[in-house]
Amino acid sequence: MHRLAGLFAALAILCGSTPSPVSAQDKSLTVFAAASMKNALDDIDLAFTAKTGIKIVASYAASSALAKQIEQGAPADIFMSADTDWMDYAIAKKVINEPSRVNLLGNSIVLIAPKDSGIDKVTIGGGFDLAKLAGNGKIATGDVSAVPVGKYAKAALEKFGAWQAAEPKFAMAESVRAALTLVARGEAVLGIVYATDAKVEPGVKIVGTFPADSHPPIVYPVAAMTAAKTEAASYLAFLRSSAAKAIFEKYGFSFLVSPTT
Template structure:
Protein backbone atom coordinates (compact mmCIF):
# COMPACT_ATOMS: atom_id res chain seq x y z
CA UNK A 1 0.00 0.00 0.00
CA UNK A 2 2.82 2.37 0.95
CA UNK A 3 4.61 1.53 -2.30
CA UNK A 4 1.50 2.42 -4.32
CA UNK A 5 1.16 5.76 -2.45
CA UNK A 6 4.78 6.67 -3.13
CA UNK A 7 4.37 5.85 -6.83
CA UNK A 8 1.20 7.95 -7.05
CA UNK A 9 2.86 10.91 -5.28
CA UNK A 10 5.90 10.75 -7.56
CA UNK A 11 3.69 10.70 -10.66
CA UNK A 12 1.77 13.72 -9.39
CA UNK A 13 4.98 15.70 -8.78
CA UNK A 14 6.31 14.88 -12.24
CA UNK A 15 3.09 15.78 -14.01
CA UNK A 16 2.63 19.12 -12.20
CA UNK A 17 5.34 21.11 -14.00
CA UNK A 18 4.30 19.52 -17.29
CA UNK A 19 0.80 20.90 -17.05
CA UNK A 20 2.21 24.35 -16.16
CA UNK A 21 4.37 24.32 -19.27
CA UNK A 22 1.43 23.39 -21.47
CA UNK A 23 -0.58 26.26 -19.98
CA UNK A 24 2.27 28.70 -20.66
CA UNK A 25 2.56 27.53 -24.25
CA UNK A 26 -1.16 27.89 -24.73
CA UNK A 27 -1.03 31.47 -23.35
CA UNK A 28 1.62 32.65 -25.80
CA UNK A 29 -0.41 32.45 -29.02
CA UNK A 30 -3.25 34.31 -27.30
CA UNK A 31 -0.93 37.27 -26.57
CA UNK A 32 0.45 37.18 -30.10
CA UNK A 33 -3.07 37.20 -31.54
CA UNK A 34 -3.83 40.43 -29.68
CA UNK A 35 -0.98 42.29 -31.41
CA UNK A 36 -2.05 44.16 -34.54
CA UNK A 37 -0.34 45.62 -37.59
CA UNK A 38 -1.41 49.01 -38.91
CA UNK A 39 -0.33 50.62 -42.17
CA UNK A 40 0.47 54.33 -42.29
CA UNK A 41 0.73 56.30 -45.53
CA UNK A 42 2.91 59.27 -44.65
CA UNK A 43 4.59 62.21 -46.38
CA UNK A 44 8.21 61.44 -47.30
CA UNK A 45 9.51 64.22 -45.08
CA UNK A 46 8.26 62.39 -42.00
CA UNK A 47 10.36 59.25 -42.38
CA UNK A 48 13.01 59.69 -39.69
CA UNK A 49 10.70 61.16 -37.07
CA UNK A 50 7.78 58.82 -37.72
CA UNK A 51 10.00 55.73 -37.79
CA UNK A 52 11.22 56.61 -34.31
CA UNK A 53 7.72 57.37 -33.06
CA UNK A 54 6.44 54.10 -34.52
CA UNK A 55 9.20 52.13 -32.79
CA UNK A 56 8.17 53.69 -29.50
CA UNK A 57 4.53 52.80 -30.16
CA UNK A 58 5.46 49.20 -30.92
CA UNK A 59 7.56 48.95 -27.76
CA UNK A 60 4.63 50.24 -25.74
CA UNK A 61 1.79 48.24 -27.28
CA UNK A 62 3.40 45.35 -29.20
CA UNK A 63 1.41 46.56 -32.23
CA UNK A 64 3.44 47.05 -35.41
CA UNK A 65 3.26 49.99 -37.80
CA UNK A 66 4.17 49.46 -41.45
CA UNK A 67 4.90 52.88 -42.92
CA UNK A 68 4.83 53.73 -46.61
CA UNK A 69 6.52 57.04 -47.48
CA UNK A 70 6.02 59.06 -50.66
CA UNK A 71 4.77 62.42 -51.86
CA UNK A 72 1.39 63.23 -50.31
CA UNK A 73 -0.07 63.55 -53.80
CA UNK A 74 0.98 60.02 -54.72
CA UNK A 75 -0.33 58.58 -51.46
CA UNK A 76 -3.70 60.33 -51.76
CA UNK A 77 -4.15 58.94 -55.25
CA UNK A 78 -3.18 55.44 -54.12
CA UNK A 79 -5.83 55.64 -51.40
CA UNK A 80 -8.36 56.79 -53.99
CA UNK A 81 -7.55 53.68 -56.02
CA UNK A 82 -8.16 51.43 -53.04
CA UNK A 83 -4.67 50.90 -51.63
CA UNK A 84 -4.95 49.36 -48.16
CA UNK A 85 -3.91 51.67 -45.33
CA UNK A 86 -5.17 52.64 -41.89
CA UNK A 87 -3.74 56.14 -41.48
CA UNK A 88 -2.89 58.98 -43.87
CA UNK A 89 -0.52 61.82 -42.93
CA UNK A 90 -0.24 64.51 -45.58
CA UNK A 91 2.32 67.33 -45.82
CA UNK A 92 -0.41 69.79 -46.73
CA UNK A 93 -4.10 70.30 -46.15
CA UNK A 94 -4.97 70.23 -49.86
CA UNK A 95 -4.20 66.53 -50.32
CA UNK A 96 -6.04 65.65 -47.12
CA UNK A 97 -9.01 67.62 -48.46
CA UNK A 98 -8.68 65.62 -51.68
CA UNK A 99 -8.75 62.33 -49.75
CA UNK A 100 -11.81 63.43 -47.80
CA UNK A 101 -13.60 64.52 -50.97
CA UNK A 102 -12.97 61.09 -52.46
CA UNK A 103 -14.12 59.39 -49.25
CA UNK A 104 -10.70 57.78 -48.74
CA UNK A 105 -10.41 58.97 -45.14
CA UNK A 106 -12.73 59.47 -42.20
CA UNK A 107 -13.12 63.27 -41.80
CA UNK A 108 -14.20 62.93 -38.17
CA UNK A 109 -10.70 61.69 -37.25
CA UNK A 110 -8.77 64.49 -38.98
CA UNK A 111 -6.33 66.50 -36.86
CA UNK A 112 -3.76 69.12 -37.90
CA UNK A 113 -0.80 67.50 -36.19
CA UNK A 114 2.48 69.12 -37.25
CA UNK A 115 4.01 72.24 -38.74
CA UNK A 116 7.25 72.83 -40.66
CA UNK A 117 9.24 75.44 -42.58
CA UNK A 118 11.03 75.51 -45.94
CA UNK A 119 14.69 76.32 -46.41
CA UNK A 120 17.23 76.84 -49.16
CA UNK A 121 19.97 74.20 -49.11
CA UNK A 122 23.28 73.64 -50.88
CA UNK A 123 25.82 70.78 -50.88
CA UNK A 124 27.85 70.81 -47.65
CA UNK A 125 31.05 71.89 -49.45
CA UNK A 126 29.34 74.66 -51.46
CA UNK A 127 30.74 78.17 -51.30
CA UNK A 128 27.20 79.53 -51.05
CA UNK A 129 26.42 80.69 -47.50
CA UNK A 130 24.07 83.00 -45.60
CA UNK A 131 21.56 83.85 -48.32
CA UNK A 132 19.18 86.61 -47.31
CA UNK A 133 15.86 85.45 -48.69
CA UNK A 134 13.81 88.58 -49.31
CA UNK A 135 11.75 90.34 -51.96
CA UNK A 136 13.53 90.23 -55.31
CA UNK A 137 16.63 88.33 -54.14
CA UNK A 138 18.66 87.10 -57.12
CA UNK A 139 18.27 83.34 -56.79
CA UNK A 140 18.88 82.74 -60.50
CA UNK A 141 22.28 84.41 -60.32
CA UNK A 142 23.11 82.48 -57.17
CA UNK A 143 22.46 79.19 -58.98
CA UNK A 144 24.68 80.17 -61.91
CA UNK A 145 24.66 77.42 -64.53
CA UNK A 146 23.39 74.86 -62.02
CA UNK A 147 19.93 73.53 -61.20
CA UNK A 148 17.61 74.35 -58.31
CA UNK A 149 15.58 71.37 -57.18
CA UNK A 150 12.40 70.88 -55.18
CA UNK A 151 9.32 68.67 -55.38
CA UNK A 152 7.10 68.86 -58.45
CA UNK A 153 5.51 72.30 -58.08
CA UNK A 154 2.24 71.10 -59.63
CA UNK A 155 1.55 68.36 -57.09
CA UNK A 156 4.15 67.69 -54.39
CA UNK A 157 3.52 69.83 -51.28
CA UNK A 158 7.10 71.06 -50.81
CA UNK A 159 7.17 72.13 -54.47
CA UNK A 160 3.86 73.93 -54.11
CA UNK A 161 5.11 75.77 -51.03
CA UNK A 162 8.38 76.61 -52.85
CA UNK A 163 6.63 78.00 -55.92
CA UNK A 164 4.25 80.06 -53.79
CA UNK A 165 7.21 81.57 -51.92
CA UNK A 166 9.20 82.29 -55.06
CA UNK A 167 6.17 83.91 -56.70
CA UNK A 168 5.47 86.10 -53.68
CA UNK A 169 9.13 87.13 -53.51
CA UNK A 170 9.01 88.02 -57.22
CA UNK A 171 11.66 85.60 -58.47
CA UNK A 172 9.73 82.66 -59.90
CA UNK A 173 9.89 83.81 -63.52
CA UNK A 174 13.68 84.13 -63.40
CA UNK A 175 14.31 80.75 -61.75
CA UNK A 176 11.66 78.61 -63.44
CA UNK A 177 14.03 77.57 -66.31
CA UNK A 178 16.55 76.40 -63.73
CA UNK A 179 14.11 74.29 -61.71
CA UNK A 180 14.57 70.52 -61.56
CA UNK A 181 11.41 68.80 -60.27
CA UNK A 182 11.70 65.74 -58.04
CA UNK A 183 9.04 63.15 -57.21
CA UNK A 184 9.17 63.99 -53.49
CA UNK A 185 11.15 66.06 -51.03
CA UNK A 186 13.61 63.28 -50.17
CA UNK A 187 14.46 62.86 -53.86
CA UNK A 188 15.17 66.61 -54.07
CA UNK A 189 17.28 66.38 -50.93
CA UNK A 190 19.32 63.56 -52.48
CA UNK A 191 19.99 65.58 -55.65
CA UNK A 192 21.59 68.34 -53.59
CA UNK A 193 23.41 65.93 -51.29
CA UNK A 194 25.00 64.24 -54.34
CA UNK A 195 25.91 67.58 -55.90
CA UNK A 196 23.60 67.11 -58.88
CA UNK A 197 21.79 70.34 -58.02
CA UNK A 198 23.55 73.44 -56.70
CA UNK A 199 20.56 74.50 -54.61
CA UNK A 200 17.36 72.95 -53.31
CA UNK A 201 14.21 73.97 -51.51
CA UNK A 202 13.17 71.42 -48.90
CA UNK A 203 11.67 71.30 -45.42
CA UNK A 204 13.97 72.31 -42.59
CA UNK A 205 13.39 68.88 -41.02
CA UNK A 206 14.79 67.14 -44.13
CA UNK A 207 17.89 69.33 -44.26
CA UNK A 208 18.69 68.45 -40.66
CA UNK A 209 18.86 64.68 -41.26
CA UNK A 210 21.21 64.74 -44.27
CA UNK A 211 24.88 65.51 -43.47
CA UNK A 212 25.53 66.03 -47.18
CA UNK A 213 23.70 69.36 -47.25
CA UNK A 214 23.67 72.64 -45.36
CA UNK A 215 20.98 75.25 -44.85
CA UNK A 216 21.96 78.54 -46.49
CA UNK A 217 18.70 80.42 -45.98
CA UNK A 218 15.20 80.18 -44.53
CA UNK A 219 12.08 81.32 -46.35
CA UNK A 220 9.95 83.82 -44.41
CA UNK A 221 6.87 82.13 -42.97
CA UNK A 222 4.63 84.74 -44.59
CA UNK A 223 6.00 84.02 -48.08
CA UNK A 224 3.95 80.84 -48.48
CA UNK A 225 0.85 79.15 -47.03
CA UNK A 226 1.26 77.71 -43.56
CA UNK A 227 2.90 74.28 -43.71
CA UNK A 228 0.53 71.90 -41.95
CA UNK A 229 0.56 68.11 -41.69
CA UNK A 230 -2.96 66.75 -41.08
CA UNK A 231 -3.49 63.14 -40.00
CA UNK A 232 -6.62 60.99 -40.24
CA UNK A 233 -7.76 57.40 -40.18
CA UNK A 234 -8.71 56.00 -43.56
CA UNK A 235 -12.26 55.04 -44.43
CA UNK A 236 -11.38 51.35 -44.13
CA UNK A 237 -9.08 51.57 -41.11
CA UNK A 238 -8.76 48.50 -38.93
CA UNK A 239 -10.36 48.37 -35.53
CA UNK A 240 -7.89 49.80 -33.04
CA UNK A 241 -6.47 52.48 -35.35
CA UNK A 242 -7.76 55.13 -32.95
CA UNK A 243 -5.23 53.93 -30.38
CA UNK A 244 -2.37 54.65 -32.80
CA UNK A 245 -3.80 58.08 -33.65
CA UNK A 246 -4.03 58.82 -29.92
CA UNK A 247 -0.36 57.90 -29.57
CA UNK A 248 0.58 60.36 -32.32
CA UNK A 249 -1.16 63.02 -30.20
CA UNK A 250 0.71 62.02 -27.02
CA UNK A 251 3.48 63.75 -25.10
CA UNK A 252 5.90 61.00 -26.13
CA UNK A 253 5.19 61.55 -29.83
CA UNK A 254 5.41 65.32 -29.36
CA UNK A 255 8.93 64.99 -27.95
CA UNK A 256 10.01 62.83 -30.89
CA UNK A 257 8.59 65.12 -33.58
CA UNK A 258 10.05 68.22 -31.94
CA UNK A 259 13.42 66.50 -31.69
CA UNK A 260 13.44 66.32 -35.50
CA UNK A 261 12.41 69.96 -35.88
CA UNK A 262 8.66 69.73 -36.47
CA UNK A 263 6.37 72.09 -34.61
CA UNK A 264 3.57 70.33 -32.74
CA UNK A 265 0.14 71.82 -33.38
CA UNK A 266 -2.09 69.96 -30.92
CA UNK A 267 -2.26 69.85 -27.16
CA UNK A 268 -0.79 66.44 -26.29
CA UNK A 269 -2.89 63.97 -24.38
CA UNK A 270 -1.56 62.20 -21.34
Protein backbone atom coordinates in the same frame (compact mmCIF):
# COMPACT_ATOMS: atom_id res chain seq x y z
CA MET B 1 -3.93 -0.48 -32.11
CA HIS B 2 -7.36 0.97 -31.42
CA ARG B 3 -6.04 2.54 -28.21
CA LEU B 4 -3.11 4.08 -30.12
CA ALA B 5 -5.45 5.43 -32.78
CA GLY B 6 -7.59 6.97 -30.06
CA LEU B 7 -4.54 8.53 -28.44
CA PHE B 8 -3.43 10.09 -31.73
CA ALA B 9 -6.94 11.41 -32.33
CA ALA B 10 -7.01 12.98 -28.90
CA LEU B 11 -3.62 14.56 -29.49
CA ALA B 12 -4.79 15.90 -32.83
CA ILE B 13 -7.84 17.51 -31.22
CA LEU B 14 -5.69 18.96 -28.44
CA CYS B 15 -3.18 20.36 -30.90
CA GLY B 16 -5.95 21.78 -33.05
CA SER B 17 -7.35 23.71 -30.11
CA THR B 18 -4.04 25.46 -29.43
CA PRO B 19 -3.52 28.73 -31.36
CA SER B 20 -0.69 28.45 -33.84
CA PRO B 21 2.01 31.15 -34.00
CA VAL B 22 0.46 32.37 -37.25
CA SER B 23 -3.04 32.88 -35.80
CA ALA B 24 -1.55 34.60 -32.75
CA GLN B 25 0.64 36.97 -34.74
CA ASP B 26 0.97 40.60 -33.76
CA LYS B 27 -1.64 43.10 -34.86
CA SER B 28 -0.47 45.69 -37.35
CA LEU B 29 -1.41 49.02 -38.93
CA THR B 30 -0.42 50.39 -42.33
CA VAL B 31 0.55 54.06 -42.28
CA PHE B 32 0.90 56.18 -45.44
CA ALA B 33 3.01 59.22 -44.55
CA ALA B 34 4.66 62.17 -46.29
CA ALA B 35 8.30 61.46 -47.14
CA SER B 36 9.53 64.31 -44.93
CA MET B 37 8.19 62.52 -41.85
CA LYS B 38 10.30 59.36 -42.21
CA ASN B 39 13.00 59.83 -39.56
CA ALA B 40 10.70 61.19 -36.87
CA LEU B 41 7.89 58.76 -37.59
CA ASP B 42 10.19 55.73 -37.62
CA ASP B 43 11.17 56.61 -34.04
CA ILE B 44 7.55 57.22 -33.05
CA ASP B 45 6.42 53.93 -34.58
CA LEU B 46 9.07 52.03 -32.61
CA ALA B 47 7.88 53.70 -29.40
CA PHE B 48 4.23 52.93 -30.22
CA THR B 49 4.98 49.27 -30.94
CA ALA B 50 6.99 48.95 -27.72
CA LYS B 51 4.03 50.34 -25.77
CA THR B 52 1.17 48.51 -27.49
CA GLY B 53 2.60 45.50 -29.31
CA ILE B 54 0.96 46.77 -32.51
CA LYS B 55 3.36 46.69 -35.44
CA ILE B 56 3.45 49.64 -37.87
CA VAL B 57 4.08 49.14 -41.57
CA ALA B 58 4.97 52.57 -42.96
CA SER B 59 4.96 53.65 -46.60
CA TYR B 60 6.66 56.98 -47.35
CA ALA B 61 6.22 59.04 -50.52
CA ALA B 62 4.97 62.43 -51.69
CA SER B 63 1.56 63.25 -50.21
CA SER B 64 0.19 63.57 -53.74
CA ALA B 65 1.25 60.03 -54.66
CA LEU B 66 -0.11 58.59 -51.42
CA ALA B 67 -3.47 60.32 -51.80
CA LYS B 68 -3.83 58.90 -55.31
CA GLN B 69 -2.91 55.41 -54.08
CA ILE B 70 -5.50 55.67 -51.31
CA GLU B 71 -8.10 56.82 -53.83
CA GLN B 72 -7.34 53.73 -55.92
CA GLY B 73 -7.92 51.40 -52.97
CA ALA B 74 -4.49 50.97 -51.38
CA PRO B 75 -4.97 49.24 -47.99
CA ALA B 76 -3.90 51.99 -45.60
CA ASP B 77 -5.20 52.60 -42.09
CA ILE B 78 -3.68 56.06 -41.52
CA PHE B 79 -2.84 58.94 -43.88
CA MET B 80 -0.40 61.70 -42.90
CA SER B 81 -0.07 64.49 -45.47
CA ALA B 82 2.44 67.35 -45.74
CA ASP B 83 -0.32 69.77 -46.71
CA THR B 84 -4.02 70.24 -46.18
CA ASP B 85 -4.84 70.14 -49.91
CA TRP B 86 -4.11 66.41 -50.33
CA MET B 87 -5.97 65.54 -47.15
CA ASP B 88 -8.93 67.55 -48.45
CA TYR B 89 -8.61 65.64 -51.74
CA ALA B 90 -8.76 62.28 -49.94
CA ILE B 91 -11.73 63.42 -47.86
CA ALA B 92 -13.56 64.45 -51.04
CA LYS B 93 -13.00 60.92 -52.36
CA LYS B 94 -14.81 59.53 -49.28
CA VAL B 95 -11.84 57.42 -48.15
CA ILE B 96 -11.05 59.38 -44.95
CA ASN B 97 -12.85 59.22 -41.62
CA GLU B 98 -13.19 63.01 -41.46
CA PRO B 99 -13.96 63.33 -37.72
CA SER B 100 -10.60 61.66 -36.98
CA ARG B 101 -8.63 64.38 -38.78
CA VAL B 102 -6.15 66.43 -36.77
CA ASN B 103 -3.82 69.18 -38.00
CA LEU B 104 -0.84 67.78 -36.12
CA LEU B 105 2.42 69.39 -37.21
CA GLY B 106 4.02 72.48 -38.70
CA ASN B 107 7.30 72.96 -40.58
CA SER B 108 9.28 75.55 -42.55
CA ILE B 109 11.01 75.57 -45.93
CA VAL B 110 14.68 76.37 -46.39
CA LEU B 111 17.20 76.90 -49.15
CA ILE B 112 19.97 74.30 -49.07
CA ALA B 113 23.27 73.75 -50.85
CA PRO B 114 25.79 70.88 -50.84
CA LYS B 115 27.83 70.88 -47.62
CA ASP B 116 31.00 72.01 -49.42
CA SER B 117 29.29 74.73 -51.48
CA GLY B 118 30.68 78.25 -51.52
CA ILE B 119 27.14 79.63 -51.23
CA ASP B 120 26.35 80.69 -47.69
CA LYS B 121 24.02 82.94 -45.67
CA VAL B 122 21.47 84.02 -48.27
CA THR B 123 18.86 86.61 -47.30
CA ILE B 124 15.50 85.58 -48.72
CA GLY B 125 13.13 88.49 -49.23
CA GLY B 126 12.32 91.25 -51.68
CA GLY B 127 14.77 91.29 -54.59
CA PHE B 128 15.85 87.69 -53.99
CA ASP B 129 17.35 86.44 -57.27
CA LEU B 130 17.45 82.65 -57.08
CA ALA B 131 18.24 82.23 -60.78
CA LYS B 132 21.39 84.34 -60.47
CA LEU B 133 22.43 82.52 -57.30
CA ALA B 134 22.15 79.13 -59.03
CA GLY B 135 24.26 80.24 -62.00
CA ASN B 136 24.49 77.38 -64.50
CA GLY B 137 23.42 74.80 -61.92
CA LYS B 138 20.12 73.12 -61.14
CA ILE B 139 17.73 73.85 -58.27
CA ALA B 140 15.95 70.85 -56.76
CA THR B 141 12.56 70.71 -55.09
CA GLY B 142 9.40 68.62 -55.30
CA ASP B 143 7.22 68.82 -58.40
CA VAL B 144 5.61 72.26 -58.02
CA SER B 145 2.36 71.05 -59.59
CA ALA B 146 1.69 68.37 -56.99
CA VAL B 147 4.30 67.72 -54.28
CA PRO B 148 3.60 69.93 -51.23
CA VAL B 149 7.17 71.22 -50.75
CA GLY B 150 7.26 72.26 -54.41
CA LYS B 151 3.94 74.05 -54.09
CA TYR B 152 5.17 75.96 -51.04
CA ALA B 153 8.44 76.79 -52.82
CA LYS B 154 6.73 78.13 -55.93
CA ALA B 155 4.33 80.25 -53.87
CA ALA B 156 7.24 81.83 -51.98
CA LEU B 157 9.26 82.52 -55.12
CA GLU B 158 6.25 84.06 -56.85
CA LYS B 159 5.77 86.38 -53.87
CA PHE B 160 9.35 87.61 -54.25
CA GLY B 161 9.13 87.86 -58.05
CA ALA B 162 11.84 85.23 -58.41
CA TRP B 163 9.90 82.33 -59.91
CA GLN B 164 9.80 83.23 -63.61
CA ALA B 165 13.58 83.57 -64.01
CA ALA B 166 14.35 80.54 -61.82
CA GLU B 167 11.75 78.12 -63.24
CA PRO B 168 13.91 76.81 -66.15
CA LYS B 169 16.65 75.86 -63.68
CA PHE B 170 14.42 73.65 -61.54
CA ALA B 171 14.83 69.89 -61.33
CA MET B 172 11.41 68.65 -60.24
CA ALA B 173 11.68 65.62 -57.97
CA GLU B 174 9.00 63.07 -57.11
CA SER B 175 9.31 63.82 -53.38
CA VAL B 176 11.12 66.15 -51.00
CA ARG B 177 13.56 63.38 -50.06
CA ALA B 178 14.43 62.85 -53.73
CA ALA B 179 15.17 66.59 -54.02
CA LEU B 180 17.28 66.42 -50.86
CA THR B 181 19.33 63.58 -52.37
CA LEU B 182 20.00 65.55 -55.56
CA VAL B 183 21.58 68.34 -53.53
CA ALA B 184 23.48 66.02 -51.21
CA ARG B 185 25.04 64.31 -54.25
CA GLY B 186 25.95 67.63 -55.84
CA GLU B 187 23.62 67.02 -58.78
CA ALA B 188 21.86 70.29 -57.91
CA VAL B 189 23.62 73.40 -56.62
CA LEU B 190 20.63 74.48 -54.56
CA GLY B 191 17.42 72.98 -53.27
CA ILE B 192 14.26 73.95 -51.45
CA VAL B 193 13.20 71.43 -48.82
CA TYR B 194 11.71 71.37 -45.34
CA ALA B 195 13.94 72.41 -42.45
CA THR B 196 13.39 68.96 -40.96
CA ASP B 197 14.84 67.28 -44.07
CA ALA B 198 17.96 69.44 -44.05
CA LYS B 199 18.47 68.56 -40.39
CA VAL B 200 18.80 64.81 -41.06
CA GLU B 201 21.03 65.00 -44.17
CA PRO B 202 24.71 65.61 -43.37
CA GLY B 203 25.52 66.18 -47.04
CA VAL B 204 23.73 69.55 -47.17
CA LYS B 205 23.69 72.87 -45.31
CA ILE B 206 20.96 75.45 -44.86
CA VAL B 207 21.89 78.71 -46.54
CA GLY B 208 18.61 80.57 -46.12
CA THR B 209 15.15 80.28 -44.57
CA PHE B 210 11.95 81.36 -46.30
CA PRO B 211 9.80 83.73 -44.21
CA ALA B 212 6.69 81.99 -42.87
CA ASP B 213 4.44 84.60 -44.49
CA SER B 214 5.89 84.03 -47.97
CA HIS B 215 3.83 80.88 -48.55
CA PRO B 216 0.68 79.17 -47.23
CA PRO B 217 1.07 77.78 -43.70
CA ILE B 218 2.83 74.40 -43.71
CA VAL B 219 0.44 72.05 -41.93
CA TYR B 220 0.59 68.26 -41.64
CA PRO B 221 -2.88 66.75 -41.09
CA VAL B 222 -3.37 63.13 -40.03
CA ALA B 223 -6.52 60.98 -40.19
CA ALA B 224 -7.74 57.40 -40.23
CA MET B 225 -9.24 55.75 -43.29
CA THR B 226 -12.94 54.98 -43.38
CA ALA B 227 -12.04 51.26 -43.40
CA ALA B 228 -9.23 51.51 -40.84
CA LYS B 229 -8.66 48.80 -38.25
CA THR B 230 -9.91 49.57 -34.75
CA GLU B 231 -6.30 49.91 -33.54
CA ALA B 232 -5.99 53.09 -35.64
CA ALA B 233 -7.63 55.07 -32.83
CA SER B 234 -4.82 54.08 -30.44
CA TYR B 235 -2.21 55.17 -32.98
CA LEU B 236 -3.85 58.55 -33.55
CA ALA B 237 -4.01 59.07 -29.79
CA PHE B 238 -0.30 58.22 -29.47
CA LEU B 239 0.60 60.76 -32.16
CA ARG B 240 -0.92 63.43 -29.92
CA SER B 241 0.94 62.28 -26.80
CA SER B 242 3.77 64.03 -24.99
CA ALA B 243 6.10 61.20 -26.02
CA ALA B 244 5.34 61.80 -29.72
CA LYS B 245 5.60 65.57 -29.27
CA ALA B 246 9.13 65.22 -27.88
CA ILE B 247 10.22 63.11 -30.86
CA PHE B 248 8.65 65.37 -33.47
CA GLU B 249 10.21 68.46 -31.90
CA LYS B 250 13.62 66.76 -31.72
CA TYR B 251 13.49 66.48 -35.51
CA GLY B 252 12.42 70.12 -35.92
CA PHE B 253 8.66 69.88 -36.41
CA SER B 254 6.34 72.20 -34.52
CA PHE B 255 3.53 70.51 -32.63
CA LEU B 256 0.19 72.17 -33.37
CA VAL B 257 -2.02 70.47 -30.78
CA SER B 258 -1.98 70.25 -26.99
CA PRO B 259 -0.43 66.91 -26.02
CA THR B 260 -2.94 64.51 -24.50
CA THR B 261 -0.69 62.72 -21.99
